[in-house]
Amino acid sequence: MTRAFAAIVLRDLRLGVRRGGDSLQPVLFFVIALALFPLGVGPAPEVLERIGIGVIWVLALLAVMLSLDRLYQADADDGSLELLALGVLPLELVTLAKAFAHWLSTGLVLTVAAPLLAVLMQVPREAFLPLMLALLLGSPVLTLVGGIGAALLVGARRGSTLLALLILPLYIPVLIFGVGAVEGEVMGLSGRPQLLILGAMLLAALALAPFASAAALRLALE
Amino acid sequence: MASLLEARDLACLRGGRLVFRDIGFALDPGDALVLRGPNGSGKSSLLRLLAGFLAPAGGELCWSGEPVDADRPAHRARVHYVGHAHGLKTALTARENLSFAADLTGGALAALGPALDTFDLGPLAEVPVRLLSAGQRRRLALARLLAAPRPLWLLDEPGVGLDARSRGKLEATIEGHRAKGGLVALATHGDVAARDPLLLDLGP
Numbered sequence: 528m529t530r531a532f533a534a535i536v537l538r539d540l541r542l543g544v545r546r547g548g549d550s551l552q553p554v555l556f557f558v559i560a561l562a563l564f565p566l567g568v569g570p571a572p573e574v575l576e577r578i579g580i581g582v583i584w585v586l587a588l589l590a591v592m593l594s595l596d597r598l599y600q601a602d603a604d605d606g607s608l609e610l611l612a613l614g615v616l617p618l619e620l621v622t623l624a625k626a627f628a629h630w631l632s633t634g635l636v637l638t639v640a641a642p643l644l645a646v647l648m649q650v651p652r653e654a655f656l657p658l659m660l661a662l663l664l665g666s667p668v669l670t671l672v673g674g675i676g677a678a679l680l681v682g683a684r685r686g687s688t689l690l691a692l693l694i695l696p697l698y699i700p701v702l703i704f705g706v707g708a709v710e711g712e713v714m715g716l717s718g719r720p721q722l723l724i725l726g727a728m729l730l731a732a733l734a735l736a737p738f739a740s741a742a743a744l745r746l747a748l749e
Numbered sequence: 750m751a752s753l754l755e756a757r758d759l760a761c762l763r764g765g766r767l768v769f770r771d772i773g774f775a776l777d778p779g780d781a782l783v784l785r786g787p788n789g790s791g792k793s794s795l796l797r798l799l800a801g802f803l804a805p806a807g808g809e810l811c812w813s814g815e816p817v818d819a820d821r822p823a824h825r826a827r828v829h830y831v832g833h834a835h836g837l838k839t840a841l842t843a844r845e846n847l848s849f850a851a852d853l854t855g856g857a858l859a860a861l862g863p864a865l866d867t868f869d870l871g872p873l874a875e876v877p878v879r880l881l882s883a884g885q886r887r888r889l890a891l892a893r894l895l896a897a898p899r900p901l902w903l904l905d906e907p908g909v910g911l912d913a914r915s916r917g918k919l920e921a922t923i924e925g926h927r928a929k930g931g932l933v934a935l936a937t938h939g940d941v942a943a944r945d946p947l948l949l950d951l952g953p
Contacts (some may be wrong), residue, residue, distance in 0.1 A: 533853030538845075558851035606834025610893075612802065614853035656866050706903070748802040 531616040532624045539628035553594040557637055560586050561644050565616030572649040580658065580709045587637050587662060588698050591669040594633050595694075596687040597623060598677040603747055608681075612748055622740035623733075626667075626674045636668025650713075657712040657722070657726035664725040665705040669735035670699050678743035701728065751814030752777050752824050754799075754901065754932055760807035761794045768794050770802055778930035781923065781943035785936075787952035790880065792936035800830045801936055809847065811851045823922055825923070826855070830903045835890040839879035843870055848880060856897025864895035868918055884910045891919060894926070901924060902933045908940035916941055 543550030564582055568574055602608045641662055642655040650658070650737050653736040680686040708721035752775035760770040768791040775781065775846050784792040793865070797803045799810065801824050810817045817824045837846050845927055847861050868888040878886060887910045894902055908916050923933050923943055935943060 531853050533874060534849055538841070540841055541845075542838055555762065603833070605838065606832055606836035607838065608836075609800070609830055609832060610836040610850060610853060613800065613825055613830055615855045616853070628763065661946070686788050702873075748797075749804075 528616055528620070529633045531614050532620060534614070535611070535621060535624035536628045538678040539625060540632060543628075543632050550594075551636075553590040553633045554636045554640060556646065557586050557594060558640065560589070560738060561647060565647065575649040576651065579645065579650040581706050583641060583644060583650075583658070584665075584702055586700060587641075587666065588669060588695075590637060591633050591666060592627070592691060592698070593687075593696060595670070595673040595677045596680070597691050598629055598674060599744060599747070600677070602687065603681045608744065608748060612744070618663070618741035618744055619737040622678065622744065623737045626670050626736070626740075628671045629633075630667050630676070633637065634662070634670055637666060638662040653720075654709050654713045657709045657718045660722060661705045661708040661718070661725060664722060664729050666699045668696060668701050668728050668732045670707055670724070671732040674700075675739045675743065677737055678740040681744065681747040689740070696744060697723050704728070751811065753780075753812075753813060755811045756799075757793070757811075758806065758808035759798065759805050761791055761798060761803065762806040763794060764818040772808070772949070772951075773830040774949060775919075776840060776932050776933070776947065779927045780932055781927060782932075782934040782949060783937060783943055783946040784934065784949050785939075790951040792951055793905050796830070796832075796934060796936055797904050799901070800826060800828050800903050804818075804922065808870065812944075822836060824950060827899055827901045829854075829894050829897075829899045830900070830905075830921055831890050831894065831907055833903050833909075837878045837888050837889060840877060842875050843881065846889060847892055851896040854893075854899065855895035860896055864892040867895055867922060868892045868915065881896045882914065884912060884951045887911055888915055891922070900931050902931065902935075904933065904935045904941075906936055906938065908937060911940075 561582065565575060602611060605744060612618055641658050645655055673694045676690050681692055683689055704721045704724045708718035708725065711718035711721060724740055753783050754776040759772040761768040761906055772795065774782060786792055794803060801821060812824060844861065847864060848858065851858060851861060865874050868891055870888055871890060871901060873881065873885060878889065891907060907919055910918065919941060927933060933943065935941065
């Protein structure tokens with residue numbers, strides 16, 4: 528089972544790299560979209576600082592979501608889904624492995640890149656660590672919850688628009704507590720309660736999302 | 750003594766339409782079931798039903814007398830399914846695709862080389878699948894059958910795109926699997942033959 532789990536993670540990472548850096552596209556989107564803000568609202572530090580954390584979170588959310596619509600669709604299109612469904616690994620763990628690979632190539636990279644972009648948005652330095660912590664806890668939730676939507680929409684035409692309509696509302700709690708954790712620290716309050724809530728969301732998503740995704744994939748296999 | 754794989758009164762509904770009903774058969778070790786019928790008669794649906802992807806609308810499927818529904822994970826580990834879509838990643842090489850399948854289905858890595866050789870894919874092992882022809886891809890999908898030992902092979906028109914030599918190899922592989930007590934269920938339009946098979950005509 529461990530071998531099958533590792534094989535799925537490695538395969539997905541390898542595919543991301545082989546397809547000319549497919550996996551880096553969400554991160555590039557994140558960087559480029561963020562660079563537009565100082566151009567759009569002007570470089571005044573007080574404005575950028577005010578909106579910086581919120582903008583980083585919203586863009587992280589969009590970057591993860593944009594990269595999700597091929598998560599299962601590619602496997603469904605080429606018949607790999609049948610292979611995955613007949614492996615020694617239960618479909619629940621298959622979805623967890625795929626989510627883990629997806630998070631490594633998006634969420635983790637976004638977390639590491641966030642402080643660099645925070646500089647661009649004039650976010651104060653003491654916010655860097657809370658921002659990274661919040662993204663570290665929040666981004667896997669985005670992947671896991673979004674994975675349910677991606678699994679439900681296997682086979683749907685115009686899936687990416689529908690995916691946004693379906694999962695963006697579900698991302699709202701992560702956004703609220705993610706921004707809250709960082710702003711709490713900046714304003715001298717503790718961001719700890721919000722971080723703990725993000726952690727609780729992560730545990731809940733880890734426990735529940737694989738079952739929902741696997742159920743959706745079983746429907747797609749029919 | 751119950752047969753290894755037994756189907757009783759199977760029925761299948763797709764999108765509210767009755768595809769087939771009252772399908773029954775019993776397979777003992779070494780048997781081959783050949784499904785025949787015009788397009789849309791339910792050959793693929795029956796194979797997907799045997800694989801457990803699709804739940805029957807009626808009837809029962811038993812393995813050694815036990816209903817398949819009672820232990821889904823055990824049934825999953827018995828089945829090799831080769832459908833119309835090959836389940837190959839075009840960015841990976843032939844060997845990478847096959848070793849992924851072996852990792853997933855619990856096969857031995859030592860079996861990969863012989864599996865590739867059986868279908869004349871040895872020289873193509875390090876070639877990315879996107880450079881392979883349709884027939885070569887089909888052969889690679891079939892090589893997965895040998896990557897891990899599983900008793901029930903479900904083959905959906907496996908001869909499509911294969912040349913005469915490869916079809917011969919496939920038939921030999923099927924007979925070899927049956928000689929070891931394996932089961933084969935095969936949908937075909939007559940291009941792949943099995944020795945004294947159990948024929949099932951799915952007709953209108």
